[in-house]
Amino acid sequence: MERPVTHSREDDFSLDGDTLHEECGVFGILGHSDASTLTALGLHALQHRGQEAAGIVSFDGRQFYTEKRMGLVGDHYTDPAVLAKLPGTMAIGHTRYSTTGEVALRNVQPLFAELEAGGIAVAHNGNFTNGLTLRRQIIATGAICQSTSDTEVVLHLIARSRHSSTTDRFIDAIRQMEGGYAMVALTRTKLIAARDPVGIRPLVMGELDGKPIFCSETCALDIIGAKYIRDVENGEVIICEVQPDGSITIEERKTARNVPERPCLFEYVYFARPDSVVSGRSVYKARKNAGINLAKEAPVQADVVVPVPDGGTPAAIGFAQQSGIPFELGIIRNHYVGRTFIEPTQQIRAFGVRLKHSANRAEIAGKRVVLIDDSIVRGTTSIKIIQMMRDAGATEVHIRVASPMIYFSDYYGIDTPDPDKLLANQYADINAMCRYIGADSLAFLSIDGLYEAVGGAKRNPQAPQFTDHYFTGEYPTHLTDLHGRTMSDPRQVSLLKEAG
């Protein structure tokens, strides 16, 4: 089940081209008079998890309201005219980078359905590994699907559940889902949060003015001055409900028991914001530790430690502190890229220009440079950045990567290239990789080095503490769609293409 890879339009002219993409951030709040404004702010803090589109659904006691827009949260959702269309004290929101399903407003979450018991809106981050199988079953029994989003499948399962309460229907539905997800849902009285049984995708609970909040990362609490309460546990469903007297009750349910949590390592390596705390661990510290361990595992004689901005900076700081080699900003980032440069003309591409980054020649010329990057996927960017260093006069260019080599696809919401496009699968050994990218030396952090950096202990092969299949091939869940080859029936997906 290979999903189509969106070959990033930025590949050829940006150092950001060769990265993985996460698709989503979620936010929800119940009982607050500024519900939609706070949701907009929370989504803004989660913008790094998805920049293609954002949506908010609110409920004002009478009616649900929805706004969906392509583009950044800050492009639309602080316009008073837009916020005014989202009244009420309950809201959930979603920001996405599209993987499954083309980008279309129709697919932008939260999705909404009218049920017999009233409306429900759902937003989720992650991916179901049996989504296509379930979709096929549902359509076979007379349902119509109007989006290509997995989330619609959840709505159908809720609608078809034989349970009577919305909570039971919701739990019934997600029990049928397999994969990694963090989900928020809104009904006429409830805000519901759910996290997958393994705890692959992150989801935290906070509080503002006594009102409950759920969001993907703690940075979305910080932006609004909310207090962190705890992580939603793996396999947990939390149901917050407004009572007739205005008070809020909180019910905790479990969809899976006795399964140890295995958070996704890539949240620490790349996705989460450095100021977030994921499953109790500082993301910044994890990255800096990775740089420290990298300096121990793969030391190098050099004059200057240069981060590949911005992802490589914490590890570079750690590497420099451990190695004693000075940390310098050898690559400068241009923050004013603008709209059309995002899709530059062929003419501009042809100049091979670097619209987003440039070498700080004064710190590079005549020096032995250690470049610190957070990860290498296909290696295409590494080639360009090494060349940029050599053009600026570097005498040696060494690459140190603060995570292990990537060999396997992700099926839990991270957009990975075809495995045969991955650098680690294209070359026999690290020396061949090093020659291909043109470096003087190349080293990756070991899997144990990364485990120690994040969690303080080596990997337990019998019961790995984290989700790490992209490095190891050990998937934490079944992969029903993949093994059932559901995707081989071309009629069942992407039948409708809609422009945004």
Add this chain to the structure above:
Amino acid sequence: MERPVTHSREDDFSLDGDTLHEECGVFGILGHSDASTLTALGLHALQHRGQEAAGIVSFDGRQFYTEKRMGLVGDHYTDPAVLAKLPGTMAIGHTRYSTTGEVALRNVQPLFAELEAGGIAVAHNGNFTNGLTLRRQIIATGAICQSTSDTEVVLHLIARSRHSSTTDRFIDAIRQMEGGYAMVALTRTKLIAARDPVGIRPLVMGELDGKPIFCSETCALDIIGAKYIRDVENGEVIICEVQPDGSITIEERKTARNVPERPCLFEYVYFARPDSVVSGRSVYKARKNAGINLAKEAPVQADVVVPVPDGGTPAAIGFAQQSGIPFELGIIRNHYVGRTFIEPTQQIRAFGVRLKHSANRAEIAGKRVVLIDDSIVRGTTSIKIIQMMRDAGATEVHIRVASPMIYFSDYYGIDTPDPDKLLANQYADINAMCRYIGADSLAFLSIDGLYEAVGGAKRNPQAPQFTDHYFTGEYPTHLTDLHGRTMSDPRQVSLLKEAG
């Protein structure tokens, strides 16, 4: 079942304010290499049937494509970039003026669903009088509805049908629908057209380069040089299918038999374009005949016959020819209204100015004027236009209306005000109406006069030849939603409000 009335924003400053609105025009074509372009042109010719939004769905042998836009067809659908997103040799399109369901892109037709047998797209003009009842039943059995459009109900009925062929499923679905409709649908190989059992809404079949076309009015055939074949009969379903060898087969089915056709009189009075031929009768001639009959029924001593543009012009020509009173353009229309004037500021409203029409003083001053209008709904516009004539120096102002008084709501796709807002229901007799609007005399065409103008014979009270309930109260179908009070459950509709 009173539908919410959209109080036209133009009420206070335009002579067009006091009119009825039809919601839709439809168009479909099969097997033509320019399918989406021809659909855009056809919808443009049908633009008078709905100006709020337009949508097109095409199929290219692999995939369905859809584009939906608020605004005029000519605002979007000749942009090559837009047409390029609609490849394929099969397409259907829809242009709408919203009545049921708020205006939202989500509600813009055609609607699309993935079925087990493949995708289907549906567009329709009209209204189902049991749509809410059916929607309620469907939701009660586990379906989710994502729009507030009646058309979605048709899609659900098709998906749930126990028949196996798409054609049988489609017929099964529309047999459950009650009301007035003209519908086109597109599957992976078929273009389907269907007209309600009574034939309330119009639908014609044409041909271009040997390829079948269905559209609401003949003017959509004329614009692309297509040939008129015949009207789709009341209660008929026509299925055109592309065969593997590229040939097209045509199958004719009946959902109702032995029911005489009763086309809607208002198509002749107001909605259809004057150059269209509806159910075999020239719309222009019908209107001119109405003016001739009006001059016979309600003659008046006057110096000049002035049409209320543009609807009253054909009747005014007939009235002038019959009466011998000269026809003159006493009211001039400004064609350049622009975007923001459509919603003028309070300051501009306050000037009471006429942004779209003005008196041609030289033809009015010192004269006895007969104004010819196509219809009077609430009378609000009549007041303004009579005042405009007096301000320009008319010595007498007589109103002659080329249709009978309107007493009843429509439930078949025409947006009518609350019955108690209708002029005919607010005043005891025609003299009181005449005083209210400020005219020197007022007369309406009789129902028999209109029947003769359109069909050549008086009304047959036992079996009326036309749909005429707005004048007579005799509805041609059941009104299940109205009598079942389905709308009284507030949770079941309009739960989600979405901005366009």
Add this chain to the structure above:
Amino acid sequence: MERPVTHSREDDFSLDGDTLHEECGVFGILGHSDASTLTALGLHALQHRGQEAAGIVSFDGRQFYTEKRMGLVGDHYTDPAVLAKLPGTMAIGHTRYSTTGEVALRNVQPLFAELEAGGIAVAHNGNFTNGLTLRRQIIATGAICQSTSDTEVVLHLIARSRHSSTTDRFIDAIRQMEGGYAMVALTRTKLIAARDPVGIRPLVMGELDGKPIFCSETCALDIIGAKYIRDVENGEVIICEVQPDGSITIEERKTARNVPERPCLFEYVYFARPDSVVSGRSVYKARKNAGINLAKEAPVQADVVVPVPDGGTPAAIGFAQQSGIPFELGIIRNHYVGRTFIEPTQQIRAFGVRLKHSANRAEIAGKRVVLIDDSIVRGTTSIKIIQMMRDAGATEVHIRVASPMIYFSDYYGIDTPDPDKLLANQYADINAMCRYIGADSLAFLSIDGLYEAVGGAKRNPQAPQFTDHYFTGEYPTHLTDLHGRTMSDPRQVSLLKEAG
């Protein structure tokens, strides 16, 4: 001095393609609290004089404000946010169709200059026949020109005048200008209006709430309920000034004496709105009279009189009344053309479709048709409309034109094609023209027939009562630029091309 002809983009798909274009309408008001709103409304009523761009300048006692926009007045100027940027009790405005000077916001009037005595804004309709000669002289003495508009020349002449008062400077400047113009200007205390010595272009004075107004046509007074006072005379300058006590003084000056007025015949034939009164004569009556005279001069046996909409309608009414042949709407106009259809794709063009007009087949088929048009320029549209009539089944198609043949270019603000593109110059006689356009017969109104229709008397060859050079070659002013070949120096004009 041949101006570049803008080959209308509509040529190939609209009946409006073969027309002349006027470039401007002007409006000004002094001392009214709703100055900019009234100016917007006045410009809206003058929209038929130019649809490419509109601008307004206001003054609030401290500062001048300007807004310029491409597009219709109603697209921008009733947005409260736009009107709020134009505060003050004095304003002038301009709506333009571009001829001289490319279309660029830089060229959109009113133009403004800071003078030593304070700012001045100027808007004008018309064209200077010595504008390029003066521009050359000015640049030679150290001025810089930032637009390609003739109006900038007026500003330079005002700035350079040796007179001290602004009024004297203004009169000094326009005394140097030659050609046809109607001008309004705004200073910190004054509203000034000026009309060329021959009175080619129209300009009227009105009053609202005791405050003076100047505008191109009376229809701009009617829209705001203002009272018509009188025409600005040919060669007259009227200066309205706000006094410190708030009262308004009015001074009348003459730049030319004892020159009889010769208004432009084309205002009556084509440009002015039918409800306007130009130089005391109803435009609608003039056109209808032209139709009556045409029926007398060139009668024809036919079944139906069909106007070419909308310009030919009044003449067709006159022709029908005089001839006794019935007047019918044989051509239907689509009012919903939209934005992108204005520039249709090649694909749509290729269908040869008529996006704006269609034949009303029921009134044409089997009939002898007399088409009445207001004018024929190149004949390209006539070919298409005659073909459209034949396609709809007309047995004969006769063309009657309510103005004489056009042989000569205009230099006073009307955009005329190269003389050798004019139908009248391409064929030896009227029979050849008739064959070229494909009609069964063709006739034009005589020059005396037009003079009588407009002014009640035949043309006086010694002192023609109207400006009529396009028909006769007799220009009412010098043509300095043309004879001096100023335009032959390519460096002096159009050096800068700016996109709007």
Add this chain to the structure above:
Amino acid sequence: MERPVTHSREDDFSLDGDTLHEECGVFGILGHSDASTLTALGLHALQHRGQEAAGIVSFDGRQFYTEKRMGLVGDHYTDPAVLAKLPGTMAIGHTRYSTTGEVALRNVQPLFAELEAGGIAVAHNGNFTNGLTLRRQIIATGAICQSTSDTEVVLHLIARSRHSSTTDRFIDAIRQMEGGYAMVALTRTKLIAARDPVGIRPLVMGELDGKPIFCSETCALDIIGAKYIRDVENGEVIICEVQPDGSITIEERKTARNVPERPCLFEYVYFARPDSVVSGRSVYKARKNAGINLAKEAPVQADVVVPVPDGGTPAAIGFAQQSGIPFELGIIRNHYVGRTFIEPTQQIRAFGVRLKHSANRAEIAGKRVVLIDDSIVRGTTSIKIIQMMRDAGATEVHIRVASPMIYFSDYYGIDTPDPDKLLANQYADINAMCRYIGADSLAFLSIDGLYEAVGGAKRNPQAPQFTDHYFTGEYPTHLTDLHGRTMSDPRQVSLLKEAG
């Protein structure tokens, strides 16, 4: 002569609020087939010098072309449709942050004038200290000014010069100008560059494919792979001319001799990009040196060195290296701010949220923090950032500023607040300032410390090596407008307000 201060809209919610603004970057190229594309790229690299608007003028051998747009270079200038409107092998461009003159497209540079000898376009960075005086003189002698830009004055002086060659006219004009400027100009055959006599504003010369380039900073050469040749000297004019055979000649002229260069210190402290080399000195190294010197001058006991991003980062690296205290990213920047968040609603403001920055709590809590900033202007941001650190749990917060205290206004193109708004002028001593901003300690780099960091030697009081009046009050040129109080005549400036 106090210029109106644009109170930054970001003051209340961003750490970037309390900064100075430079108004412009310039770029020009001659003889290259991709002239306008290269100009767009160069302006993109100079985007940090001005983000409000950008303009390009090109010449194709026949005609000049111009495009001006509000917003970022990358928002408009890689659209192929826009670049296609700028043909030719010669172009100049400009990116601006507005100070003098309201922001209006009319004021966006390059400005263009038709002269007798042909057209000329001019773009400049800087400000004339006698611009208003000259403008007044010019208007008094009959010129008209259409913008409020100083650059228009240069055009007038060129137009009025008694010299015959364009080069001589240009030099004649700039010899009359006083102040700080870096200018590029384009005629039909020449690209001209000029730098003010003192060399306040930067301007460098480069070469690509043998074709000359001028631009504000070397980073604009790097982005297109061009080679740095040399700085344009203070008081130098360089004229590059295309010869009829296609070769390019280069002429060097001097408008001032024997004046030592005094580049603006603030280019090193704040404005220039860290990877640029200004007057032969690496900006990054100068900033890092300032941090080193700051650690020597004002050491502090602390646990962590935290840069105020992004300006304070190089100095923080230097401070950390010198002091041995670890450098950590204690403040995280959100790069996805979007359009509407730039002007947040009152509701969002009220949350006191930080849309662009947040504390990295894990690195701050329980620590003694040294914040390193590049400069302090009013101190408003310092208050917020110190509070943010305390909220995140810092036990002590020390501020070290890598430049001296600012006491005086700039008149050479930097937008400074009223002197009495400057922190240094509001409090008696540094202890009072420290209390006001809420820090535990506060220290600024000394003027000698900054001179040494940038130039390697202490300040020479008799002949200062740099422009440093904002710190010292010693202005390097006359301030004619200021002392002549030209601005006191309210009629002479800003008479026309135009919306962009």
